[in-house]
Amino acid sequence: MTAPVTLSASLQADWGRVLAVAWKDLTAERRTKSNFNAVVAMAGMILLFFGFALGPDAEGLRNAAAGVLWLTILFSGVLAFNRSYQLELEAGALEQLLLYPGERWAIYLGKLLANIAFVFLVEVITLPLTAVLYHVAFPERWLSVLGVLVLGTTGFVALGTLYSAMASRSRSREVLLPLLLFPMLVPVLIAASGATASLLGGDVMGDSRAWIRLLAAFDAIFIVAATWAFQFVIEG
């Protein structure tokens, strides 16, 4: 007679699945690098084009840097999300993935971890590029800027991972995903840009703390809601 599966054993097994999904997605991406190269190229172009559009004035560029940085992350990150489920649609892998035992949220969290790691890697390149192109000096409170990046990216990716699952079953998913996702990202964009701009400007008004708290609240809501909603979205 088998022993009943305890809650902790079940959670441990699901955590193992979270790591397995993240490992699988990152390994596949590491092999091809096609998506990474495309996203980095896209990010570079967005930064350049915004720079051209804003003109050569250093002060103007510096003031726009935070907003442009976050728009770049958002626009280029969407490409990453499409790829995330493309992997599953090839050769019918999604059906097999859904037939493994375990909770659906394990798949979501695995994909979330992989996508966060991916977007962070893209940011490692876009950040210095933004600093150079937009005349941004190394911030005094760089640790807080890093915290804002972590929070903003997490919120953005939490929603992106859910919405890309939703769009993945549609034939026009490349078009559908930004249409579904971008309106939902407005709060993250405003809070992340506000916090980043405040910190890059020296936080003279001391308003970065409020933005960061707001961003953290969005993250918590998005992650909880998306983790719960994923089971309904992925089964179609």
Added chain:
Amino acid sequence: MAAGEILAIIGHNGSGKSTLLRVAATAVRPTRGSGTVFGADLVKDPQAVRSMLALLSTEPGVYGDLTALENLRFAARMLGVPTDHAPLQRALDRVGLGREGYERARNMSSGMQRRLSIARLLLREPRVLLMDEPYNSLDPDGARLVNELIRETKDRGGSVLLVAHDLSRGEGLPDRVVEMQDGLLAEPTAGPDADSVIVRDVIPLDQPKAHGLRLERGGLR
């Protein structure tokens, strides 16, 4: 369907065979009706159902950018079975891919990818084995492997439900053969051979008597 039984469903394209299989696998939620697998409800307790069954689908369901061993390691981690090299390599050896462990699935032929998906089935011993056109893309050796897997599942008391256009490569294996036409099941009159099936009684799936899949004491009924 009793424990240890092999049931084959035959029928033309679009007759609903694969849909029935996917409902039984919990990949598709039934719009009507109910079903149980060893007492676990397909709709209310799909997790328990998934822990008991394995599906060999028409598509291999492998990740092209991962190697054969990595594909198996991922499956093992998702299934919660040991991920050591030895059992994974044994599974690959068994399906004839022992030398292709470090080959990316994308570079394999469709037959090899099919074998890799069979290797995934070998990672554990499911109580219910569902197979959708199991002989597709397989050479005679591959077909023999599928038949071995079916017999082994039956020998340990598991149930096998296989769906196929043509059962000639699995002749003599099914205990029962049922024909499906336009989503309706037909009972055979006698004999396990696909050739001997005579439609006697057509049972609509939405009638209370034959509500989709009811799996009690280990199988479809």
